[in-house]
Amino acid sequence: EVQLLESGGGSVQPGGSLRLSCAGSGFFFFFQDFDMNWVRKVPGKGLEWVAGIGSTGDSKYYRDSVRGRFIISRDNSQNMLYMQMDGLRVDDTAVYFCAKSPPADCTGHSCYALQFFQHWGQGTLVTVSS
């Protein structure tokens, strides 16, 4: 069973920084084989994909509102996913989830990443307020 455990949330003032971590574990779960993501639940609103990273860490993607402020990274030797969050704003307040993508969709010689989320952590709350 795949297990994802986030940590690092907290309360900060606007302009502050936080570093979120996500530890992956489970039988037959080879962390390095999967793309990983951060998805957030904004209070009173819905879900928002925030950032994603390819299995090797070479490819990184961000939603427009966080690009240049957040950095996603991973350490496959430790089964860890991270997100460095700088320049935090009030509208970044949310519960942040670590979420695992399924295996890539491969047909013939081509493989395509699938960006839906099969496994989720319990979430960590980030509150940005003055």
Next chain:
Amino acid sequence: DIVMTQSPDSLAVSLGERATINCNSSQSLFYSSNNKNYLAWYQQKLGRPPKLLFYWASTRESGVPDRFIGSGSRTDFTLTISSLQPEDVAVYYCQQYFATPHVTFGGGTRVEVK
């Protein structure tokens, strides 16, 4: 970005009755080269992380009861709960992954017991 619109925002259904949630996308999610719709559904109960229910619009995730049915194609999709149970009270979200990695979610539909 592809905009996902869900309706209704909330609904109250009697136990054992049918609940229907609609999801519309601003562009087609159908990829003709593999005949698949890039649409997923999630259930989120209060205080819990989201849970994947369906992908490819109608492929049920392992362990999801068969009273949950995903249907639709291209821009119009539906999640049906054929016989509402108390444990189905939750917020349900659709999500497009056609525009991977820039995926987007619908606004959510809250399902309650009448």
